[in-house]
Amino acid sequence: MNIPTVDLNDLSSSDPSRVAQGAEALRQAFGTFGLVYVQNHGVDAQALSRFYDAFGDFVARPVEQKRPYGRADLWYQRGWTPPNTEVAVAGNGQPDFKECYFAAPLPTDDLSPLEFPQLYPENLWPEDAPPYFKEGLLTMGRALHDAGLALLSAAAIALGLDKAAFTSLCERAPHVTRALQYLPLDASQVNTGILWGEEHTDFNLLTLLPGGRFLDPEGRPASQPDSKSGLYLRTRATPDEPNGRLVRGSAPPGCIVAQVGQQLEILTGGTFLATPHVITAPGVPGWQRQSAAHFMHVHTSSVLFPLPKLRTPAAIQSYAPPVLAGTYDIKTLVDIGLAPSSALDQLGYRHYDRLNRMRTDDASVATS
Numbered sequence: 188m189n190i191p192t193v194d195l196n197d198l199s200s201s202d203p204s205r206v207a208q209g210a211e212a213l214r215q216a217f218g219t220f221g222l223v224y225v226q227n228h229g230v231d232a233q234a235l236s237r238f239y240d241a242f243g244d245f246v247a248r249p250v251e252q253k254r255p256y257g258r259a260d261l262w263y264q265r266g267w268t269p270p271n272t273e274v275a276v277a278g279n280g281q282p283d284f285k286e287c288y289f290a291a292p293l294p295t296d297d298l299s300p301l302e303f304p305q306l307y308p309e310n311l312w313p314e315d316a317p318p319y320f321k322e323g324l325l326t327m328g329r330a331l332h333d334a335g336l337a338l339l340s341a342a343a344i345a346l347g348l349d350k351a352a353f354t355s356l357c358e359r360a361p362h363v364t365r366a367l368q369y370l371p372l373d374a375s376q377v378n379t380g381i382l383w384g385e386e387h388t389d390f391n392l393l394t395l396l397p398g399g400r401f402l403d404p405e406g407r408p409a410s411q412p413d414s415k416s417g418l419y420l421r422t423r424a425t426p427d428e429p430n431g432r433l434v435r436g437s438a439p440p441g442c443i444v445a446q447v448g449q450q451l452e453i454l455t456g457g458t459f460l461a462t463p464h465v466i467t468a469p470g471v472p473g474w475q476r477q478s479a480a481h482f483m484h485v486h487t488s489s490v491l492f493p494l495p496k497l498r499t500p501a502a503i504q505s506y507a508p509p510v511l512a513g514t515y516d517i518k519t520l521v522d523i524g525l526a527p528s529s530a531l532d533q534l535g536y537r538h539y540d541r542l543n544r545m546r547t548d549d550a551s552v553a554t555s
């Protein structure tokens with residue numbers, strides 16, 4: 188099973204046959220595997236490892252120093268996500284064994300933060316952040332975002348849609364870049380089925396993964412400790428393999444990974460499937476893994492529903508009812524444990540108390 192690689196230079200070429208070839212590879216990759224390897228992506232490998240050094244310094248700080256940046260009131264959409272906070276929907280509620288840091292690398296519009304305050308908060312930076320922490324995260328996020336825009340344009344061409352079919356839906360959307368550090372297991376925890384990240388599908392449009400690295404028990408960057416630890420993904424179900432197949436998601440040297448999220452699956456009516464993926468922990472204690480992801484989103488004001496050209500009866504049945512992307516985001520953040528369930532109460536009418544108050548006042552007038 189070969190996961191295709193696309194070259195961003197092909198997609199931006201003035202030669203239509205190179206663009207068509209790249210788009211076809213993307214259609215195969217997103218249609219069968221839900222992900223693609225990308226070369227000539229514009230992410231600087233040296234800058235990435237410099238950022239991982241800075242992020243590692245932050246993670247190594249005492250919890251009391253990190254706690255001010257762990258903001259449940261922002262649904263952890265900016266700043267630090269403490270360990271054992273996020274859960275995978277399909278993972279029986281087992282929290283992931285990781286710490287993360289979220290920032291938005293791109294500006295938004297003025298109205299969206301009023302409509303969805305927890306999806307568009309201001310970035311949050313540690314006052315005494317390690318050198319290159321802020322700049323490294325933002326620079327990486329912007330490079331990944333540009334790569335993602337090129338892929339989304341090619342994906343639209345591959346499906347016979349207008350080139351901007353996807354990119355026009357994600358302008359000034361709540362895109363976020365996240366640094367992740369999967370935490371060391373102790374001797375009693377290894378080989379007990381504890382996962383670094385339970386199997387899940389990403390709920391956004393497209394996820395860009397620049398590649399991670401392991402840290403040995405002394406905290407030094409090192410090659411992988413054993414053959415079982417790392418990213419695995421599940422391929423699309425076929426008659427022969429109704430449960431799909433778990434394949435290792437290690438990109439060829441110099442490539443990054445782009446992964447289909449739920450929003451892209453919905454817009455394409457299931458032509459592209461969100462990739463189930465799992466991060467397995469090593470079978471030896473003391474090792475950590477650092478990685479990063481840029482999550483591209485559909486704008487909160489866009490409706491999530493198969494695009495008209497892909498709106499077959501089966502697609503409608505699979506993805507109805509149409510939902511506002513911002514509403515979808517709120518629902519999912521509740522499902523994965525980052526937003527409180529009370530957030531769902533905001534989705535209906537909230538002003539019944541006004542009539543109750545008026546009726547109460549009215550009754551007191553009538554009896555006086």
Ligand SMILES: [Fe+2]
Nearest residue numbers: 387388389464
């Ligand atoms: Fe994921």
